[in-house]
Amino acid sequence: MTMSLPVLSGQLLVGLINGSFYAILSLGLSIIFGLLGIVNLTQGAFYMVGAFFAWMLLQWLGVGYWGALILAPLGVAAIGVILELLLIRRIYRLDHSYGLLLTFGLLLIIQGSFVYIFGTAGQPYPIPDELRGGYNLGFMFLPKYRVWVVLVALGLCFATWYSIERTWLGRTLRAATEKPSLTRAFGINVPRLVTVGFGLGVGLSGLAGVLAAPIYAVSPLMGADIIIVVFAVVVIGGMGSILGSIVSGVSLGLLEGLTKVVYPQASSSVIFVMMILVLLIKPTGLFGWEK
Amino acid sequence: MDGRTKLALAVLGIIVILIAPHLFYQLFLIKVICFALFACAFKLAMGTAGLLSFGHAAFFGGAAYVAAHAAKVWGFPFELAVLAGAAAAALLGLAFGVISIRRHGIYFAMITLALAQLVYFVALQAPFTHSEDGIQGVPRGNLLGLVDLTGTNAMYYTAAGIFLIGYLIVARIIHSPFGKILDAIREDPARALSLGYDIDRFRLLAFVLSAALSGLAGATKTIAFQFASLTDVHWATSGDVILMALLGGIGTTFGPVVGAVVIVSLDEFLADSGLPIQPIIGTIFVLCILLFRNGVVGTLERWLGPSAPKQAETLVT
Numbered sequence: 001m002t003m004s005l006p007v008l009s010g011q012l013l014v015g016l017i018n019g020s021f022y023a024i025l026s027l028g029l030s031i032i033f034g035l036l037g038i039v040n041l042t043q044g045a046f047y048m049v050g051a052f053f054a055w056m057l058l059q060w061l062g063v064g065y066w067g068a069l070i071l072a073p074l075g076v077a078a079i080g081v082i083l084e085l086l087l088i089r090r091i092y093r094l095d096h097s098y099g100l101l102l103t104f105g106l107l108l109i110i111q112g113s114f115v116y117i118f119g120t121a122g123q124p125y126p127i128p129d130e131l132r133g134g135y136n137l138g139f140m141f142l143p144k145y146r147v148w149v150v151l152v153a154l155g156l157c158f159a160t161w162y163s164i165e166r167t168w169l170g171r172t173l174r175a176a177t178e179k180p181s182l183t184r185a186f187g188i189n190v191p192r193l194v195t196v197g198f199g200l201g202v203g204l205s206g207l208a209g210v211l212a213a214p215i216y217a218v219s220p221l222m223g224a225d226i227i228i229v230v231f232a233v234v235v236i237g238g239m240g241s242i243l244g245s246i247v248s249g250v251s252l253g254l255l256e257g258l259t260k261v262v263y264p265q266a267s268s269s270v271i272f273v274m275m276i277l278v279l280l281i282k283p284t285g286l287f288g289w290e291k
Numbered sequence: 292m293d294g295r296t297k298l299a300l301a302v303l304g305i306i307v308i309l310i311a312p313h314l315f316y317q318l319f320l321i322k323v324i325c326f327a328l329f330a331c332a333f334k335l336a337m338g339t340a341g342l343l344s345f346g347h348a349a350f351f352g353g354a355a356y357v358a359a360h361a362a363k364v365w366g367f368p369f370e371l372a373v374l375a376g377a378a379a380a381a382l383l384g385l386a387f388g389v390i391s392i393r394r395h396g397i398y399f400a401m402i403t404l405a406l407a408q409l410v411y412f413v414a415l416q417a418p419f420t421h422s423e424d425g426i427q428g429v430p431r432g433n434l435l436g437l438v439d440l441t442g443t444n445a446m447y448y449t450a451a452g453i454f455l456i457g458y459l460i461v462a463r464i465i466h467s468p469f470g471k472i473l474d475a476i477r478e479d480p481a482r483a484l485s486l487g488y489d490i491d492r493f494r495l496l497a498f499v500l501s502a503a504l505s506g507l508a509g510a511t512k513t514i515a516f517q518f519a520s521l522t523d524v525h526w527a528t529s530g531d532v533i534l535m536a537l538l539g540g541i542g543t544t545f546g547p548v549v550g551a552v553v554i555v556s557l558d559e560f561l562a563d564s565g566l567p568i569q570p571i572i573g574t575i576f577v578l579c580i581l582l583f584r585n586g587v588v589g590t591l592e593r594w595l596g597p598s599a600p601k602q603a604e605t606l607v608t
Contacts, residue, residue, distance in 0.1 A: 087577065097343045097400065101576070108572055108576060109569070112572075112573060113570045115567075115569065116569075228404060228408045232408075268412050269412045276406070279402065
């Protein structure tokens with residue numbers, strides 16, 4: 001076993017990066033779940049679409065990374081809003097399980113279309129010039145782009161947490177979740193708020209996709225692989241808990257990285273094993289409670 | 292439905308099973324039959340016990356691997372290999388159930404999905420499953436040492452026999468007192484609990500039975516097709532079986548069979564056409580949930596029967 005410092009710190013960095021993506025995706029999942037009561041299986045697909053939008057903007061329109069960082073999430077959010085208005089809205093009064101099934105169907109449509117058009121092979125996406133290179137820390141090489149991703153992810157997590165817990169929008173969103181009819185009585189347009197929340201949630205995924213594009217290959221299957229892990233992360237953190245999403249996302253990413261050093265064979269399954277342990281000890285998740 | 296109609300339908304079913312191999316390619320029919328049994332087994336979990344499992348591929352594919360390994364490496368005869376697969380699926384179902392049965396609805400769905408992914412990773416990495424290659428060249432062997440199954444005809448009738456047994460078990464469970472208790476638990480868990488039923492135990496038993504029958508389907512398919520692969524344990528297979536049961540009618544006994552026939556045929560047809568399969572399946576899924584929640588058979592029953600329920604709003608009719 002090679003337990004040297006460079007290997008360990010290298011894998012922990014990879015873990016931190018993966019964990020950042022888990023955190024952003026499960027954050028979006030939590031917002032949408034809290035607001036709409038549905039588990040959005042398309043969250044991973046929108047992450048993939050975000051990465052593809054960035055790639056298309058570059059290939060077809062010549063718009064670079066910084067433009068994509070703004071345009072791609074907006075495009076993803078727009079698609080999300082359209083889907084919410086046309087389809088997802090129709091099933092709110094039904095059993096929540098239908099939401100899961102409906103978004104599963106949408107996932108097949110979105111992902112299948114991209115596979116049909118682009119094939120399953122990955123497309124490379126260049127790191128922007130400003131973020132090339134890295135810092136030599138003596139014991140390891142720290143690429144600038146990865147530092148950037150971790151900083152942006154942490155910033156996003158904090159901003160989301162802050163806006164949900166501390167601002168007018170967040171207060172209204174939470175009120176609309178708890179008591180929709182009472183919130184309406186105060187003159188707030190709850191259906192529109194729900195649409196905005198859904199757009200916000202999937203837009204976050206789109207942004208994560210752009211951030212991920214230069215690190216992983218842009219591939220139609222990138223979302224499917226990550227979403228099931230994110231489900232496990234959300235179950236561990238506690239469904240609907242913003243803080244739980246962030247903390248468990250990052251720490252499980254780190255755990256995964258650590259496992260890659262100690263026992264590589266288990267690295268893809270360690271999160272699921274953690275999920276089983278947490279469920280046996282605290283079925284509602286670490287930060288969750290039963291409604 | 293009165294006894295005479297039932298008898299007529301049963302006779303019709305047997306005739307269809309006997310005539311079909313003269314009209315269609317037998318291996319295709321075996322695939323239909325195995326998925327039909329799988330969908331019926333899934334119906335038992337979701338339609339009857341109200342457990343939306345997103346991880347049934349683990350039972351189907353897990354049993355496929357165990358049966359293939361037992362037949363090829365351990366030299367088990369056909370019937371023992373299939374039973375070994377079903378038993379392994381039952382054990383897996385017990386493990387899944389013990390971990391997840393206390394959580395309901397979407398939580399249950401997410402947890403079973405994650406657990407099935409764990410099984411997928413095991414299938415990808417364990418030495419005996421041979422990763423991407425799968426287990427190939429599985430011998431079909433003899434049925435009870437009497438009937439040689441190398442001929443596709445013999446294999447078809449054997450698979451049809453297994454399907455009939457499985458289907459009768461499912462139908463029997465649904466209409467038994469146990470099935471009625473499951474109905475009660477699904478429709479009103481709190482009341483069932485107050486009547487003294489240990490609801491988690493009933494749910495667990497239903498889930499294990501469903502897993503075992505899914506395993507029976509997976510094991511039969513793997514031996515008939517002589518290979519076990521990662522496709523069988525992939526989450527897309529869990530999705531397929533949900534769609535089959537929903538499309539046919541999750542609240543009916545026969546619906547899942549119809550759903551399986553439609554989806555497997557569609558799959559076969561699309562595979563040759565070069566059209567995108569996944570988006571089309573996804574579109575059917577979406578339409579089914581938005582417009583057609585009772586499924587084909589459920590809708591038919593609604594038209595024919597006087598007292599059938601309206602369009603489902605909870606997951607089950």
